[in-house]
Amino acid sequence: xxxxxxxxxxxxxxxxxxxxxxxxxxxxxxxxxxxxxxxxxxxxxxxxxxxxxxxxxxxxxxxxxxxxxxxxxxxxxxxxxxxxxxxxxxxxxxxxxxxxxxxxxxxxxxxxxxxxxxxxxxxxxxxxxxxxxxxxxxxxxxxxxxxxxxx
Amino acid sequence: xxxxxxxxxxxxxxxxxxxxxxxxxxxxxxxxxxxxxxxxxxxxxxxxxxxxxxxxxxxxxxxxxxxxxxxxxxxxxxxxxxxxxxxxxxxxxxxxxxxxxxxxxxxxxxxxxxxxxxxxxxxxxxxxxxxxxxxxxxxxxxxxxxxxxxxxxxxxxxxxxxxxxxxxxxxxxxxxxxxxxxxxxxxxxxxxxxxxxxxxxxxxxxxxxxxxxxxxxxxxxxxxxxxxxxxxxxxxxxxxxxxxxxxxxxxxxxxxxxxxxxxxxxxxxxxxxxxxxxxxxxxxxxxxxxxxxxxxxxxxxxxxxxxxxxxxxxxxxxxxxxxxxxxxxxxxxxxxxxxxxxxxxxxxxxxxxxxxxxxxxxxxxxxxxxxxxxxxxxxxxxxxxxxxxxxxxxxxxxxxxxxx
Numbered sequence: 236x237x238x239x240x241x242x243x244x245x246x247x248x249x250x251x252x253x254x255x256x257x258x259x260x261x262x263x264x265x266x267x268x269x270x271x272x273x274x275x276x277x278x279x280x281x282x283x284x285x286x287x288x289x290x291x292x293x294x295x296x297x298x299x300x301x302x303x304x305x306x307x308x309x310x311x312x313x314x315x316x317x318x319x320x321x322x323x324x325x326x327x328x329x330x331x332x333x334x335x336x337x338x339x340x341x342x343x344x345x346x347x348x349x350x351x352x353x354x355x356x357x358x359x360x361x362x363x364x365x366x367x368x369x370x371x372x373x374x375x376x377x378x379x380x381x382x383x384x385x386x
Numbered sequence: 387x388x389x390x391x392x393x394x395x396x397x398x399x400x401x402x403x404x405x406x407x408x409x410x411x412x413x414x415x416x417x418x419x420x421x422x423x424x425x426x427x428x429x430x431x432x433x434x435x436x437x438x439x440x441x442x443x444x445x446x447x448x449x450x451x452x453x454x455x456x457x458x459x460x461x462x463x464x465x466x467x468x469x470x471x472x473x474x475x476x477x478x479x480x481x482x483x484x485x486x487x488x489x490x491x492x493x494x495x496x497x498x499x500x501x502x503x504x505x506x507x508x509x510x511x512x513x514x515x516x517x518x519x520x521x522x523x524x525x526x527x528x529x530x531x532x533x534x535x536x537x538x539x540x541x542x543x544x545x546x547x548x549x550x551x552x553x554x555x556x557x558x559x560x561x562x563x564x565x566x567x568x569x570x571x572x573x574x575x576x577x578x579x580x581x582x583x584x585x586x587x588x589x590x591x592x593x594x595x596x597x598x599x600x601x602x603x604x605x606x607x608x609x610x611x612x613x614x615x616x617x618x619x620x621x622x623x624x625x626x627x628x629x630x631x632x633x634x635x636x637x638x639x640x641x642x643x644x645x646x647x648x649x650x651x652x653x654x655x656x657x658x659x660x661x662x663x664x665x666x667x668x669x670x671x672x673x674x675x676x677x678x679x680x681x682x683x684x685x686x687x688x689x690x691x692x693x694x695x696x697x698x699x700x701x702x703x704x705x706x707x708x709x710x711x712x713x714x715x716x717x718x719x720x721x722x723x724x725x726x727x728x729x730x731x732x733x734x735x736x737x738x739x740x741x742x743x744x745x746x747x748x749x750x751x752x753x754x755x756x757x758x759x760x761x762x763x764x765x766x767x768x769x770x771x772x773x774x775x776x777x778x779x780x781x782x783x784x785x786x787x788x789x790x
Contacts, residue, residue: 280435287442294449296608331591334610335783336453338471369442370474372450372467374786376610380600 264351268359271350278313278347279365285310286367289319289341296375302341318344322384323377333377340384342368425509433505433520440501441522443475445788448499448526451488452786455495455528464490468499477501495528496789529785534584536773537780538564540758542617542739545570546589552761553587555579557747560764564756564773565780568592569614577602583773585609586780607782615780618758620737621712627678628657630701635662635682647673655700669693669728674700676734679713684723686711691749693730708774710734710755716741721763727751735774 289306297305303316320342327336347363451468454460468488469479479486483504490497502521510518539562543552553568556575566572566585571592574585576599585605587593593609621627631645637660639645639653647654653673658664662682669690676699677684688694698710710732713722722741725732729749736743738759745757747769754772757764773779 276431276435280438283439290446294446331593331611333608338450338474369446370471371446372453372471374449374453375783376608378608 268351271359275347275349275363278345279363281309281311281313282343282345282365283367285314286319286341286343286369289321289343290339290369290371293321293339293341293377294371294374296373296377298378301378306341306343314343314345320344321382323373323381324384326372332383333373333381335373335376337373337377337381338370339373339377339381340368340370342366421509421512425507425513425515429507429510429515432508433518436503436505436520437522439476440503440520441524443472443477444499444501444522444524445526446475447471447477447486447488447501448497448524449786449788451490451497451499452495452526452528453784455490455492455497456784460492461490464488464497468497472499472501477503496525498523498525525789527787527789529787531782531785533778534565534780534782536564536775536777537567537618537756537758538562538583538753538771538773539566539762539764540615540618540756541568541570541572541760541762542758543568543570543760544588544614545761546592547571548592548594551592551594554762555764557764557766557769559768560747560766561770563771567612567615567780569617572609574599574603580604581609582606584780584782586612586615588612588614610783612780617739618756618777620709620735620756620758621706621739624678624680624714626706627659627712628701628703628706629659629678630657630699632659633664635660637662637664639664639666640668645675657699657701672696674698676702676709677711679715679722681715682713683715683717683720684711684713686724687726688728688730688751691729693728693749693751695731696733697731698734708733708735708755710736712737714738714740720744722759726766727753727769733774 285306288309289302292305293302299321302321303319306319307314307316322340323332324338325332326338343366345365347365349359349361349363351359447468450471451464454463454467457463465488469486472486477484477486485502487500488497500523502519505518505520507515507518539553541553545552548571551571551573553572558576558578560579562581564583566581568587571589572587574595576596579599580603584607588611633642643649645654645656645658650668651671653675655674657676657678659678660682661680664677664679664682665685667687667689669688670692672695674697696710698708702709711723715722721744722738723736723743726746729751731752731754733754735756735758740760742761742763743757743759744763747766751769755774
């Protein structure tokens with residue numbers, strides 16, 4: 236008859252493998268989630284940087300196309316011009332939109348698709364909304380036809 | 387004789403007993419290191435991100451504040467503007483975690499905006515770092531711009547009625563090289579009028595252009611409103627006009643041989659004055675001559691497309707050296723100076739301080755000078771207007787920039 240300890244160890248054979256089968260997917264999902272949020276944070280920084288560059292161009296009096304191009308150029312390929320909107324406010328109240336001392340608001344509409352969106356049953360959203368805005372004073376008159384910001 | 391125990395690959399029960407609890411210690415030490423790294427990576431990342439946000443907001447707020455540095459209440463206006471733009475970019479001074487300081491220096495025409503924020507800490511709090519200060523500052527300066535290029539069109543009336551703009555440009559395919567200004571409203575009908583130089587007006591909402599002009603015309607820089615500008619006055623009063631020859635009211639210069647070197651071709655150099663109307667018509671006429679009327683209308687008409695070549699009289703003093711035509715009339719209807727120019731060159735200042743100048747251009751005529759009047763009506767097509775050299779125009783927008 237085998238000793239008692241030896242019998243116990245023999246009975247635990249394969250247990251680690253089964254435990255690993257349960258644990259490893261969760262560990263991998265956790266790592267993927269951390270990685271995904273890291274990428275999302277990086278994307279957010281890029282988009283916020285892009286909207287600021289757009290605002291800088293807008294403050295200089297550039298027209299809509301130039302403002303959109305400035306933001307898209309800084310977006311590391313994550314934006315298209317139609318996602319960049321520009322509007323103006325008649326801050327100096329002189330009835331003319333887009334002159335010096337008015338302000339311009341640049342907004343970006345962007346959604347980050349989560350890589351781990353498939354595990355939404357864990358509470359992970361499928362998309363993260365990233366829609367930053369920046370407002371700048373107009374230092375030169377706006378080129379083109381400025382559109383007013385909604386009230 | 388000592389003997390070695392056989393190697394089984396397993397710890398003996400005695401050593402296993404001694405190693406109990408070792409994993410727990412390793413786990414606690416490992417978790418501490420992991421939390422420390424987490425604190426460094428996540429929290430510092432958040433603080434850096436917040437600092438970048440604060441820097442961007444400080445930059446924009448300081449630029450906005452600097453635009454106010456030439457106001458009568460420069461300090462107060464700059465502070466209000468700086469706080470407003472910091473708030474619009476996410477840093478509201480009213481928030482207890484945020485402190486925004488706007489410090490204008492009116493003597494050096496700079497303004498510094500400092501943003502201080504209580505940073506958020508997720509893991510660092512475990513190590514006692516609960517509220518780090520995250521912030522940024524920016525300094526912006528107001529830079530004086532040079533004056534714009536010389537005036538080409540200057541309407542002095544302050545009329546803000548949209549139906550009667552003091553400067554009414556109905557002409558199409560016109561190129562204006564210089565400054566265009568109305569102390570009231572300004573209308574440009576076009577199409578395809580190109581303005582190389584500031585286009586400015588005073589009345590709120592006083593700039594109006596036809597849709598065709600909006601689509602086909604060009605402006606460099608874009609039109610912008612300014613405050614009322616002092617009239618680009620050529621002659622103060624009738625007594626300042628240095629007449630060399632005076633003719634009766636209603637004189638048709640074509641019918642006065644004494645005024646010609648070659649009748650119908652070349653005029654003598656004169657300052658031709660009249661209390662009433664003066665008129666000249668023809669094609670291919672040249673001369674250094676100034677036309678002046680006290681109370682009448684001056685009419686110059688091209689009858690062909692060769693064009694006239696008219697320049698100011700040689701005898702004018704240096705202060706009036708560029709005066710081509712002046713009328714102090716204030717007729718109840720019509721223009722004090724009415725010029726229909728087809729081809730050729732008209733160089734000099736054309737001045738009607740109390741009334742209108744009506745200019746109809748065509749056939750690529752060059753108007754090299756300034757039209758200064760109470761109101762100006764421009765019509766015709768295909769002509770060019772260029773400012774006289776050496777004369778300045780309106781102030782350009784200030785050059786506001788961030789200091790290093």
